[in-house]
Amino acid sequence: MQLYLPIAEVSVNAFLLLGLGGIVGFLSGMFGVGGGFLITPLLFFIGVPPAVAVATGANQVVASSISGVLAQVRRKAVDFHMGTVLLIGGMAGSGVGIWVFQWMTRLGQVDLFVQLSYVLFLGLIGAMMLQESLRSWFRSQKGGPVRRSHVHTWVHGLPLKMKFRASGLYISVLPPLAVGALVGFLAAIMGVGGGFVMVPAMIYLLGMPTKVVVGTSLFQIIFVTAFTTLMHAVTSQTVDILLAFLLIVGGVIGAQIGTTIGVRLKAEQLRILLALLVLAVSVKIALDLLLRPSELYSVVPGILP
Amino acid sequence: MKWLAHLHGVTCAAILALLPLPALAVESIVAGLSQNRVSITADFDGSEILVYGAVKRNAPAPDDPIEVIITVEGPATPVTIRKKDRRAGIWINTEAVEVDAAPSFYAVATTGPLRQILTETEDLRHRITLPRVIRAVGAATEDGGPDEFIDAMQRIRLSESRYKVLQGAVELTEQTLFRADIVLPSNLTEGEYRVRIFLTRGGRVVDAQDRVVGVRKEGLERLLFNMSREQPLIYGLLSLLMAAGAGWAASAGFRILRS
Numbered sequence: 001m002q003l004y005l006p007i008a009e010v011s012v013n014a015f016l017l018l019g020l021g022g023i024v025g026f027l028s029g030m031f032g033v034g035g036g037f038l039i040t041p042l043l044f045f046i047g048v049p050p051a052v053a054v055a056t057g058a059n060q061v062v063a064s065s066i067s068g069v070l071a072q073v074r075r076k077a078v079d080f081h082m083g084t085v086l087l088i089g090g091m092a093g094s095g096v097g098i099w100v101f102q103w104m105t106r107l108g109q110v111d112l113f114v115q116l117s118y119v120l121f122l123g124l125i126g127a128m129m130l131q132e133s134l135r136s137w138f139r140s141q142k143g144g145p146v147r148r149s150h151v152h153t154w155v156h157g158l159p160l161k162m163k164f165r166a167s168g169l170y171i172s173v174l175p176p177l178a179v180g181a182l183v184g185f186l187a188a189i190m191g192v193g194g195g196f197v198m199v200p201a202m203i204y205l206l207g208m209p210t211k212v213v214v215g216t217s218l219f220q221i222i223f224v225t226a227f228t229t230l231m232h233a234v235t236s237q238t239v240d241i242l243l244a245f246l247l248i249v250g251g252v253i254g255a256q257i258g259t260t261i262g263v264r265l266k267a268e269q270l271r272i273l274l275a276l277l278v279l280a281v282s283v284k285i286a287l288d289l290l291l292r293p294s295e296l297y298s299v300v301p302g303i304l305p
Numbered sequence: 306m307k308w309l310a311h312l313h314g315v316t317c318a319a320i321l322a323l324l325p326l327p328a329l330a331v332e333s334i335v336a337g338l339s340q341n342r343v344s345i346t347a348d349f350d351g352s353e354i355l356v357y358g359a360v361k362r363n364a365p366a367p368d369d370p371i372e373v374i375i376t377v378e379g380p381a382t383p384v385t386i387r388k389k390d391r392r393a394g395i396w397i398n399t400e401a402v403e404v405d406a407a408p409s410f411y412a413v414a415t416t417g418p419l420r421q422i423l424t425e426t427e428d429l430r431h432r433i434t435l436p437r438v439i440r441a442v443g444a445a446t447e448d449g450g451p452d453e454f455i456d457a458m459q460r461i462r463l464s465e466s467r468y469k470v471l472q473g474a475v476e477l478t479e480q481t482l483f484r485a486d487i488v489l490p491s492n493l494t495e496g497e498y499r500v501r502i503f504l505t506r507g508g509r510v511v512d513a514q515d516r517v518v519g520v521r522k523e524g525l526e527r528l529l530f531n532m533s534r535e536q537p538l539i540y541g542l543l544s545l546l547m548a549a550g551a552g553w554a555a556s557a558g559f560r561i562l563r564s
Contacts, residue, residue, distance in 0.1 A: 004349040004491065006526040007533055011350050011491030047492070059544050066552030074560075112397045226545050233541025237533050241544050242347075242525075248548055252555030289395040297457035298398075300385045301409075 007240035008052040014246055016046065021250025025064045028195075028251070029071070029258025030265075031214065031274045036061050036225070037122070037196060037281060039247065048243065049301075055232030055239045056247070061225040063248040064255045065218045071259040072215030079167045079212050082176060083219040086198070089180025090187070090224055097188025104189075115285055117189055121197060122282035126275050129200050133271035140268060167208045167216075179205055180220070187224055195221050196278055203271075210267040331363045332371065334514045336502050341516070343489065343498075344523040351491040354518060356500060357484040366480055367506065372415065372422035373475045373483045374433060374503040377518075379410030380496030386454040402454040409494040411438055412469040414485045416477045419470075424508035431503065431510060435459060435468055466490050493520050 003014040020042050024035035036057050043053035072078050104113045160173050179201045187194035198217045202208045208216070233239040262270060336358030343352045356375050384407045390399040415422060419434055432438050439455055462468040467490065475485040489498075500516040522530050533540045 002348065002350040002491070004345055004347055004526060006522060006529045009492060009494065059548055062545060063548035063552040066549055067555045070553065070556035071559075112395075226548075229545060229548075230538075230541040233533070233544060234537045237537055237540075239533070239541060239544050241529055241533075241540070241547065244544055245547060245551075248551045252551050255552075256555055256559040289397075291396070292391070293389055293396055295457075295461065296389045297454065297461065298387045298389075299458050299461050300387065301382050 003242070003246070005048070005240050005243045007238065008048045008056075008243055010047050010049075012046060012048070012243075017243065017246040018250035020046075021060060021064075021247035022254035023250075024060070024247075025067070025251030025254025026258040027254075027277065028061070028064045028218075029068045029255035029260075030262040031195075031199065031258075031270065031277075035064060035195075035251075037118070041281075041284075043243075048240075049238075051236060051238040052240050052243070055229065055236065056244045058225045058228040058232065059239055059241075059244040060247040060251055062222060062229060063244075064251040065222045065225065067252040067255045068218045068259055069215060069222060071256060072218065075215070075263070077212050078215035078219050079164055079208070080216075080219065081162070082164045082167055082169075082202075082206075082208070082212075083216045085162075085173050085176045086180035086183070086216070086220045087223050089177035089182075090184035090194075090220060091227075093181030093184025093186075094188040094224065094227070095184075096181075097185040100185075101189050114189065115289055117186065119282050119286045119289065121186060122278050123286070125197060125200050126277075126279035126282055128204070129271055130275035130279065132204070133268050133275060137266075137268040137272060140266075164208075167206075167212050169206070169208065171206070175206060183220075184224065187228075194224060196274075199274070210271070214262065332366070332504055332506075333361045333512045334502050334504055335359050335361050336514055336516070338500060338516055338518060341518055343493070343518060343520040345493060345495070345521065345526055346524050347526060349491060349493075349526075352489045352493075354487045354489065354498075354500070355484065356487065356502065357482075358502065359483070360481050360504060369507055371477070371480050371511075372417055372505045373477055373485075374416075374419075374423065374505060375414045375475055375485050375487070376433060376499075376501045376503075377410070377412045377487050377489075378408050378438070378499045378501070379520075380408070380494055380498070381406035382409050382494065383407075384458065386458050388454065388457070400454075404455075404458070407439060407458065408468075409496075410467055410489070410498070411435060412471060412487050414469075414471040414474040414487060416473065416475045416483070418472055422505050422508060423510075427505070427508065427510050431501075431513065433501075433503065435463075435470060467492075489520075495520055495522060 001014045002011045003017075004011045020039070024039045024042070027038065028035040039057040039060060040053050043057060044050055048056070069078060161170060162173050163170050179198070183194040183198045183201065186197055195217050198220065199213055202213045202217065203210060229239060265273075336356065339353075339355035339357075343354075354377065360371060384404050386402045386404065387398045388400045389396045392399065413419070413433060413435065423433060428434050428437050436459065439459055459468065463470070471485075471487075475483055477483045496519075498518040498520055500518060502514045502516075503510050504512045521527070529540075532543075
């Protein structure tokens with residue numbers, strides 16, 4: 001069934017959109033990533049203009065994140081205190097990120113900058129996660145001594161300590177603020193919710209238990225992507241509500257299924273799968289940059305800013 | 306005064322009609338369109354315009370055959386054409402050419418090969434072939450040789466079916482009746498689509514006619530589009546509300562399903 005999208009101005013198969021939304025929602029519910037780094041390239045691929053894909057993708061992530069968070073809240077796997085602290089840092093970081101983004105746009109190399117950040121951050125994080133999760137998976141297979149969940153380092157000597165009951169942490173608010181700011185910065189530059197950066201940062205930098213990471217990450221993503229959607233709707237008018245609706249219907253169902261399967265998997269397995277996914281996207285973008293494109297030219301409606 | 310103006314118009318027309326016509330202009334077009342408006346609704350999946358008509362003659366037809374050319378031109382939009390180049394091992398956009406106005410859609414249908422039925426001079430005057438149409442706008446923007454960029458745009462848009470060259474797609478019966486179906490793609494831009502019909506003989510244009518087809522979003526499409534432009538804040542909040550509602554509904558729905 002073909003459906004004409006009023007803002008994107010293309011006609012797309014409605015079931016294809018439901019399917020795309022479903023796949024991304026599934027991954028979102030399973031790993032606690034918003035899925036922005038997947039939905040945007042997929043929408044480009046089916047012919048939706050890039051600007052509309054970025055803005056509408058953000059709107060879709062809002063819905064799947066809310067659906068995911070509600071499922072996690074019932075499981076008491078959301079650390080609202082931690083989420084709020086991360087969010088405060090995130091808002092500051094995204095403010096700086098938007099400013100840098102505009103600066104890169106003026107220099108005329110924003111596409112390259114975005115692609116390079118994708119390759120760099122996704123590659124780095126994917127490799128780190130894969131290496132760590134494989135190691136701990138092998139250790140658990142052998143049945144060796146269990147490592148302590150977190151090690152006391154200089155991080156624990158910082159002032160402004162706060163209790164994060166759901167995470168079972170008593171640490172300074174400074175590291176979560178910094179992590180939030182870094183993620184907000186990257187999110188603004190790369191046009192994504194930042195879950196794929198946030199999840200590993202929470203596990204490895206803050207030492208949060210994997211159980212609460214997914215819900216807390218989703219909680220924070222809701223606000224970052226809601227803010228992004230609103231900004232796009234007002235400034236560039238590129239949110240396609242009909243496109244978003246179809247992606248969302250598929251997405252929220254996918255997210256529920258993903259969450260159900262996610263809790264059955266072992267934490268290490270979950271992390272290995274996410275690491276592989278992140279690495280795959282990184283390699284794909286790297287290849288786009290390295291291989292000679294079949295068409296050297298591209299035609300974009302509208303004049304460069 | 307209106308009445309006077311009207312009278313004036315009538316007089317002008319009468320005088321024009323009395324003027325001796327060039328020998329070739331004894332043939333003229335009587336044409337119609339299957340529709341003069343296209344509505345883009347939610348289930349819109351492309352459309353078709355049937356252009357039909359007849360050649361009206363005051364005298365018997367000369368020996369060499371008459372030819373028909375039909376063009377459909379969509380509203381012009383600015384475009385940016387970028388070129389990738391290899392720098393330090395990676396392919397990045399290095400150069401860009403901006404075109405002020407390029408047609409968002411252009412189709413040219415004919416009874417035969419354009420090269421044979423239309424001379425260079427006539428093409429230049431009426432801007433009928435694709436290179437002429439694009440060149441006319443491209444030349445106005447850049448002087449640093451954007452030729453390869455314009456060629457690239459033509460190539461890309463031909464492959465996207467935004468531009469079409471349909472040689473031999475106009476059916477001509479008995480040197481008099483003609484018809485052509487022009488398929489409009491589903492990714493139409495809103496606006497006025499200009500339909501032009503040319504009669505040529507020996508490569509020269511003997512008569513031409515202009516029609517307009519209005520393409521507009523209707524119903525839900527119109528409502529959403531207008532709202533996104535006129536009330537962007539409310540539209541944005543509505544999008545978020547929809548997202549939140551759907552997220553909650555799915556979560557609640559699944560809880561009921563499981564219990």
